[in-house]
Amino acid sequence: MKTVILDGQTLNPGDNPWTPIDNIHPVTLYEKTLDEDIIERSKDAEILLTNKTPLTRETLAQLPKLKYIGVLATGYDVVDIAAAAERGIPVTNTPGYANNAVPEHVFALIFECYRQIALHSQQVRQGEWGKNGQFCFWNTPQRELGGKTLGIIGFGNTGNNVARIANGFGMNMLAYAPRPKPMPAYDNFAFADLDELLAKSDIITLHCPLTAETKHIINEKTLAQMKPDAIIxxxxxxxxxxxxxxxxxxxxxKLGGLAVDVVSEEPIAKDHPFLSTPNTFITPHLAWATIEARSALMQIAADNITAFLNGTPQNVVNNLK
Structure with a gap:
């Protein structure tokens, strides 16, 4: 089967070989694909892999040979999964590869909000500590995590692993999950409805998929329900x-702080509002990108293809007709 990878550069910029997938079928690899090139590059593909290259209903209609779509990520909003299902094309994602990477990054962002280590390191280099004349100094409030309430919106693999780390820091945890989830064995954990979570949380972290229901889940109304010193x-x-x-x-x-690894359009635009707001920290969509996580993602993607070829597809995200 002809296998095409539309945007492989982020998964393997040179340190994460395609061997697990290439050993199944030799691949045609594109580091990046512009929208106008998607159909030409995909027209003969039977197996099509994408990370962020969009596959719309209109695009899929022009790919008659297509039998399988693999998303090289956990989120799969780049694919019209309903259109694929109507054609009997399974769409798979790669869950679980970043069970450590993303939760660890969440806490890196939380610590940047609470302690601003990078700022103080820079100020030391600029001589501010020496000028201060004291054995210590700080220019931002210094806060601890113990006893704070962490609100977790979405409680799949990532949310669950965020809770695991938060428990180690002695935080209280509230989690919102639209569908029932197993109760973790933490005394300081409870499920809550969204209103309660928003009102009680000192820190709110988002781990839900992007759907019609979750788009703009944080908006003017929900912001008004939060503590004024809360961070997102x-x-x-x-x-x-x-x-x-x-x-x-x-x-x-009315909001204490914000730390994001993602924005609505990526890469970020020069006039994006977060570039000029106070108490805001932005990283360039790298939470997932440890070598350990990318290696795991590569293997899961290969296992998904093998399962499909064996007639037992796994990690399918669309309801096939």
């Missing part, structure tokens, strides 16, 4: 935030 962490998908509403809350002091 988003390592999931940019459009979970109404970015204009969040920027307004940061500027007016």
């Amino acid at each position: 962490i988003n390592t999931a998908r940019g459009p979970l935030l109404d970015e204009e509403a969040v920027a307004s809350a940061l500027t007016s002091g």
Whole structure:
């Protein structure tokens, strides 16, 4: 089967060989694919792999040979899964590869909000510590995690692993999950409805997929329900935030802080509102990108293809007709 990878550069910029997938079928690899080149590059593909290259209903209609779509990520909003299902094309994702990488990055962002280590390191290099004349100094409030309440919106693999780390820091945890989930064995954990989570949380971290229901789940109304010194962490998908509403809350002091690894359009635009808001920290969609996580993702993607070829597809995200 002809296998095409539309945008492989982020998964393997040179340190993560395609061997697990190439050993199944030799692949045609493109590091990046522009929208106008998708159909030409995909027209003969039977197996098509994408990370962020969009596969719309209109595009899929022009790919008659296509039998399988593999998303090289956990989120699969780049694919019209309903259109694929109507053609009997399974769409798979790669869950679980970043069970350590993303939760660890969440806490890196939380610590940047609470301790601002990078800022103080820079100020030391600029001579501010020496000028201060004291054995210590700080220019931002220094806060601890113990006893704070962490609100986790979405409680799949990533949310569950965030809770595991939060428990180690002695945090209280509230989790919102639209569908029932097993109860973790933490005394300081409870499931809550969204309103309660918003009202009680000191830190809110997003780990839900991007759907019609979750788009702009953080908006003017939900922001008004939060504590004024609360901080928001988003390592999931940019459009979970109404970015204009969040920027307004940061500027007016109605939101204590924001740390994001994702924005609605990537790479970030020069005029994005978060580039000029206070108490805002932005990383360039790298939470997932440890070598350990990318190696695991590669193997899961290969295992998904093998399972499909064996007639027992796994990690299928669409309901096949």
